[in-house]
Amino acid sequence: MHCPFCRHDDTKVSDSRVADDGTAIRRRRLCPACERKFTTVEQVVLTVVKRSGVVEPFSREKVISGVRKACQGRPVSEAQLAALGQQVEDQLRASGKAEIASDQVGIAILGPLASLDSIAYLRFASVYKNYESVDDFITEIKAMRRNADSFDVAVPATPEPRKAAVGSAQQPLISTP
Numbered sequence: 001m002h003c004p005f006c007r008h009d010d011t012k013v014s015d016s017r018v019a020d021d022g023t024a025i026r027r028r029r030l031c032p033a034c035e036r037k038f039t040t041v042e043q044v045v046l047t048v049v050k051r052s053g054v055v056e057p058f059s060r061e062k063v064i065s066g067v068r069k070a071c072q073g074r075p076v077s078e079a080q081l082a083a084l085g086q087q088v089e090d091q092l093r094a095s096g097k098a099e100i101a102s103d104q105v106g107i108a109i110l111g112p113l114a115s116l117d118s119i120a121y122l123r124f125a126s127v128y129k130n131y132e133s134v135d136d137f138i139t140e141i142k143a144m145r146r147n148a149d150s151f152d153v154a155v156p157a158t159p160e161p162r163k164a165a166v167g168s169a170q171q172p173l174i175s176t177p
């Protein structure tokens with residue numbers, strides 16, 4: 001792996017440790033040319049399988065832009081959206097699966113969005129859950145009221161995960177030397 005500081009084409013690993021509950025490996029690396037240190041994280045590349053069968057890499061930015069639309073005009077900051085994106089990705093990674101159905105991504109968004117903004121949640125859920133009538137909204141709102149104290153969104157049962165091939169990627173995570 002290239003040194004992110006001087007582009008030297010070889011670096012030495014000085015330390016490896018399991019991180020994030022075993023879903024990632026962090027490696028401390030040293031560049032023999034410029035002697036600076038940096039950290040890489042190796043983790044499974046999450047892929048999303050759409051209903052059409054098309055497979056694409058998971059994108060936190062896509063999650064955020066979808067939620068941003070539902071949050072239009074609502075008092076939700078970019079920082080809150082970024083935190084939600086992180087929460088969704090963490091939740092999906094914690095499942096330990098490499099391949100995720102796009103529906104699962106939607107489900108992972110519902111919980112954090114409900115605690116962020118109830119109107120944005122209803123907007124998002126109306127599209128995601130395919131509401132067809134006002135009754136669907138009323139049912140959802142009733143469920144929200146029931147759970148108002150310890151808000152916990154009712155989500156459909158998750159289908160049995162498919163066994164998936166595990167790919168990996170190394171991303172440089174530049175830290176202070």
Ligand SMILES: [Zn+2]
Binds near residue numbers: 006035
């Ligand atoms: Zn270097």
